[in-house]
Amino acid sequence: MKYNSDVEAVDALSIAYEEIRKEIAKVIVGQDEVVKSVLISIFSNGHCLLVGVPGLAKTLLVQTVARVLDLSFNRIQFTPDLMPSDIIGSEILGEDRNFKFIKGPVFSNIILADEINRTPPKTQAALLEAMQEKSVTAAGVTHHLPKPFFVLATQNPIEQEGTYPLPEAQLDRFMFNVSLSYPSFEEELNIVKSTTSNVVAELKRILNADQISYFQQLIRQIPVADHVLEYAVKLVAKTRPQTQYATPEINKYISWGAGPRASQYLIIGAKCHAAINRKYSPDIEDVQAVAQPILKHRIVRNYKAEAEGMSTEQIVANLF
Template identity: 55%
Template structure:
């Protein structure tokens, strides 16, 4: 039976959308059930991956996490040494979406008004003066904050309200940002001279902290072959802004059962050294752990992974798949951990292996 409450992502291409609808339901006028909607959503995200693969070689997990963030209204922080195509990946992602895109190169002299916008005084024909707000680059669907740790905290803080409330306050006025809105920031973890590390409050606003590693030998050969020919690949647009909003509603409707909720809560609570459920090594190696927002992001990210795989509900494996990017920037290890060669990723990996997946309660037989 069809569920009228389930939103259907409208296709970008009407002809392709009709073909997909006919193929899934047999009749374009027939209402589709959740299985049909999930199948179409899965096809759309696969098309997005195929388009990204025209430009980006490898980075499968990174692309999956970026798509999961987009479908759950999340923001991403990309970390990687120079030359790993962080900026190219974000700009290509913006090209396959029919949305506005702005890139801001963060520098030490960048001011908050350079991002949010400012008020300018204008004088009309009668000589009357008034202020008019001129929007900054943050008024875009996708904002690329390139090398965000290159700018002082005052300018970094200009993104806090925008990322959390999706609005900007200038003077006495509050201006809503366009929907959808995503902030994707990049930073170089190696060169730290003249940088301003992001405060914990702002790090917590990022749904994922994605670390991009070096490509494999085979992938590096493909990169060299593709980028030295003097040719550039052209990508096609897949989803519109309205379609993305509908996809977000669809992902939020994916079910997360009590066992998955309990597992996510146990993972998050185990990262806190003051919690009675925390293992001994967490109490010894961690200064402070993740807050409730980490659990919310685990569930939201798990829903996105489940939906992209065409499933109706979240599985514990989905939580495990995104635990690293969700938790790694919400845990602070101490000097003892550094002396033992342990970082946040090592602690999370150990927690994933030590904390068992909750088992469903056994039903008692009635006498």
């Protein structure tokens, strides 16, 4: 796939994004912002954490995205007895008396880590290397994962008994933390109509793995003005209490702020947001468009914020 210029390539990405969104809408009713965040994560070569109650079509969304993008897909149900080898694979003794590595379900383009907080930290950590390094290590041998590689993890915000909250280091590996809300009355009406009949939507494959990898590289090449870079870095610096740029509200309600990875994700996310809207360089509005799902899981509230009912979403929104 070749384009005469980066401008032409950005136009092609914007057209492909709209086609992908329309195909997904054949199956997923509403949830436009969630779909947008998932697609930006994929084109930005990041990962996404979805937080929502059961029954909001999280699994169906990932399956649909995988079909439209012609990518391999595996779903891993995280449970308290899940072992690291159940995710990455293990070595077995073959008939020729030599050990051979049997790949686990993580060897796929898109991984749905369902209820990731239901498994112990040891197993959660097995996914950490895969997410960061795009490879896994077994018996001292490194095995590279297919490209592109994208983890979409889900959490149920209601039922917290017997769960293992994700440590901050692992939360930081997720580019976006996206909250799913209930559908509107009209949307739920359409959902019930479409899912209680024999009509099955036919989905077209819009892109393939090679094209997605190309667009991931394209997004990194998009230029960014210095004032936009400074805005993104300053926005992240504002989240760090007792520092030069911290606001009074941050000093009052936040124990720990976001790290440098947040600044990196703000810029790469802003580049992608600009590209899908057929802009050839991001501006401050693009940074703001992706800031909420990037920052809200990277700041830690203190007891005052919890006592006064200040959510991380409110605190991030006030930074703008």
